[in-house]
Amino acid sequence: MTQPFPFSAIVGQDEMKLAMILTAVDPSIGGVLVFGDRGTGKSTAVRALAALLPRITAVEGCPVNAAKPANCPEWAKVTGTRTHDIPTPVVDLPLGASEDRVTGALDIERALVDGEKVFQPGLLASANRGYLYIDEVNLLEDHIVDLLLDVAQSGENVVEREGLSIRHAARFVLVGSGNPEEGELRPQLLDRFGLSVDVASPTDISQRVEVLRRRDAFENDKSAFMVRWQAEDATIREQILTARIALKSLKPDDATLHDVAELCIAMGSDGVRGELALLKAARAYAAYRDDTAISRDHIRAVAPLALRHRLRRDPLDDAGSGARVGRVIETVLG
Template sequence: MRHVFPFSAIVGQEAMKRAMILTAIDPTIGGVLVFGDRGTGKSTAVRALAALLPPIDVIAGCPVNSDQAEDVPEWVQNAGTETHAVPTPVVDLPLGVSQDRVTGALDIERALTRGEKAFEPGLLAQANRGYLYIDEVNLLEDHIVDLLLDVAQSGENVVERDGLSIRHPARFVLVGSGNPEEGDLRPQLLDRFGLSVEVTSPTNMAERVEVIRRRDAFDRDPAGFTNDWHTADAIVRDRIVKARETIASYDVGDDVLETCARLCIALGSDGLRGELTLLRAARALAAFEGASEVAHHHVTVVAPIALSHRLRRDPLDDAGSSSRVERVLADVMA
């Protein structure tokens, strides 16, 4: 059995962990972009969170992870009617991947051997109801970026070529990571990420030592280390599950909505996606904390990760995006 490093055992990186938890509670927030140094736990965190989440029910033989027989696409053959539990999918989208591999294409083997025109699902089908992880997302080819933009907007993958006309659901949490020194992300894709986190290597000696200690303990005894952190991970999982069940009951007062709007206006955020993301993230945080209502405190906590990547660049301001958000937030909340 392959063990995954426990989510609760990740040292520090609180903003990154919080962002991933919030998107696990409410996928409509729009995914997470994690930019920063190599070796800071970016890929570890997404795999750890997926392993922590409860399994999903899927119809046997359904390549798009449908949980109800009526949701199985018409082109799927030999799908059953019973469901079975599988781990939450985490699909890697590698650099240089072809469009056919992403969207799916004609099954060449069946076409040549049987003379049948059949569809071979791609990575988007595998990622449905799970996570699509892109390392070095800023180096992704433009035509793949355009494709992902279309699917992220519609929640559906459409393939119209090679004599095929295929549609299937493609709803997933998009997680992208990269190093800003290797290039910027296209603005169109940047805006599609709900939350953005900047991660750095820890500078605190005690924290660095603890990272090394835990990673070494996991490498030497994965099963034992995972078992040691089982209870802590179970607590986080139970809070996520409860938040998913209760989040729809959280109404947001006009005063909180006005705070979201004032903050986005003060920052010069384009469009209204910033306010909507801020609202959804604050509501998810309130549900995760088990709060009685969505309060200004929740907006304050999530504002840096919800808005920092939506700011226009200011060449006269040397402060980072998160610092600019926090500075404006202090003025708005004063």
């Protein structure tokens, strides 16, 4: 298997890397939407982060990567109990994928003739306990995106055909990327992503030179390059694993909840998804930093990620969404 580029070796793109790390700490944040130029490391970051995480234990032959035989669905007809370690799954969803390819398909003819449920699992089954990556998500059909976001939120895929129903676990981190020049996502869909990041090609010459230097070293002497960065990746891995444990003990106080709610109201965020995403992201960031309480500094650091894509359009304000979020943060949090 080809080794992906090391996560810690990615030059710049700090917001994107932070967003990926936060969703690795707490997948319930709701996935990441990355909009920006081509060739800015979007898919590289997804594969690199998944590669640095520990391998997961899965039942041999289970199509949903269940950790225990009891968690493998009946329709899979897995009789063995042996487990093995596999890399954290990273599944690509192509633009032309049909709904059956995504969710899986029931063999209606065999069900009617033989009375047997035969289910061909789809991409959602393969992505369970891993990542589902959609490049050019803004060009994906709306009903497919709706379906993906619903499953990502519920953690379960349900396929119903002709009175038959199949269910299986589908817990994954959804990462969508795209170029805004090729079309925008509907506001309802934007709101369903937990975090959003805008990326751009670096304009600093020294940074671009470093990108070239590292990529050239990776392609010409991969073994030496991987050894060079394995310690940094290991550090990030340990921080993520430690943060996952620390999440349970980080309880927001009333002041934190008040700040989160006030900030979202000032932003004009509809519903409570913005508050929930901001609170979870702030808690994940505090855990990743190994801090013992959630503070305004944590909220301030992740608020642009959680709220910039939830802003209502203002035709009289030429500032970008990041600048608008920054102004509101300074007004509310000081």
